[in-house]
Amino acid sequence: MTQGEVYIRADQTGLSYDGRSLSLRDVSFSMQRGEFVSIVGPSGCGKSTLLRLVAGLRSPSSGTLTVDGRVPGDSGTRTSFVFQEPNLLPWRTVRGNVGLPLELERQAATASAEVDSKITQAIRLVGLNEGDDGKRPRQLSGGMRMRVSLARALVIEPEILLLDEPFAALDDILRQQLNEELQRIWHQRRWTGLFVTHNVAEAVFLSQRVLVMSRSPGTLLADVPVPFDFPREPSLRASSEFAKLVGEVSTQLRQAAEGAA
Ligand SMILES: Nc1ncnc2c1ncn2[C@@H]1O[C@H](COP(=O)(O)OP(=O)(O)O)[C@@H](O)[C@H]1O
Numbered sequence: 448m449t450q451g452e453v454y455i456r457a458d459q460t461g462l463s464y465d466g467r468s469l470s471l472r473d474v475s476f477s478m479q480r481g482e483f484v485s486i487v488g489p490s491g492c493g494k495s496t497l498l499r500l501v502a503g504l505r506s507p508s509s510g511t512l513t514v515d516g517r518v519p520g521d522s523g524t525r526t527s528f529v530f531q532e533p534n535l536l537p538w539r540t541v542r543g544n545v546g547l548p549l550e551l552e553r554q555a556a557t558a559s560a561e562v563d564s565k566i567t568q569a570i571r572l573v574g575l576n577e578g579d580d581g582k583r584p585r586q587l588s589g590g591m592r593m594r595v596s597l598a599r600a601l602v603i604e605p606e607i608l609l610l611d612e613p614f615a616a617l618d619d620i621l622r623q624q625l626n627e628e629l630q631r632i633w634h635q636r637r638w639t640g641l642f643v644t645h646n647v648a649e650a651v652f653l654s655q656r657v658l659v660m661s662r663s664p665g666t667l668l669a670d671v672p673v674p675f676d677f678p679r680e681p682s683l684r685a686s687s688e689f690a691k692l693v694g695e696v697s698t699q700l701r702q703a704a705e706g707a708a
């Protein structure tokens with residue numbers, strides 16, 4: 448960590464789902480507001496668990512985890528999740544899906560014109576155009592569905608965005624395009640981002656730091672700074688500095704996967 452105010456802090460955080468085995472062990476890290484950090488690690492090492500703790504969906508069994516100095520569930524922080532599955536409601540249009548979180552927040556007090564404008568903004572932000580507004584999910588490609596899922600996460604103007612392997616099911620070119628879009632949106636909106644992925648190049652391209660977790664019970668093995676300036680151009684991926692860092696993180700990840708359980 449460098450200077451600046453700590454926003455998310457995990458201090459020796461541990462979690463056991465069943466009260467016996469540990470899913471997360473002594474995880475300590477901190478993030479500043481507006482930072483974008485990726486987490487890589489072998490399957491089952493506790494990456495999704497860590498996101499749940501930050502979202503306040505679970506409480507640590509040991510140690511502490513705070514957002515803005517408070518327990519996440521109590522902090523009132525606007526937090527959104529994006530998963531690999533877009534989980535769109537098939538009978539709703541793009542607008543209807545994107546607007547869902549506002550309905551759930553019961554923004555009855557909010558004028559409907561304002562709700563409409565928030566929905567439009569979120570849809571345009573992810574690169575969908577007016578012609579897509581009335582489409583149903585089955586009329587959309589996989590990449591467009593993911594854009595709708597992103598728009599639905601962004602419509603509440605989250606302070607924290609948690610992304611759990613969002614692009615894992617997409618082909619590589621699409622993944623790269625969505626990485627570029629996500630980076631642009633983050634640069635514009637500056638939510639605090641935690642991004643879980645198995646793809647090291649994606650983690651390095653998007654993030655200011657990459658956290659490497661060991662296999663179960665997961666703990667942090669490395670916290671690797673990514674020095675490239677923003678906005679990052681697609682051509683960065685072809686540079687030797689980029690390849691070198693991807694290689695270094697991949698080596699750490701391989702050690703994490705091979706390490707003693
Ligand atoms: N709801 C749950 N109940 C019990 N065990 C769980 C639950 N969710 C995850 N686990 C266990 O916790 C460990 C970490 O899981 P998870 O956070 O999903 O890992 P990852 O996202 O890195 O693949 C795994 O051993 C998994 O089986």
Ligand SMILES: [Mg+2]
Nearest residue numbers: 494495496611
């Ligand atoms: Mg997971």
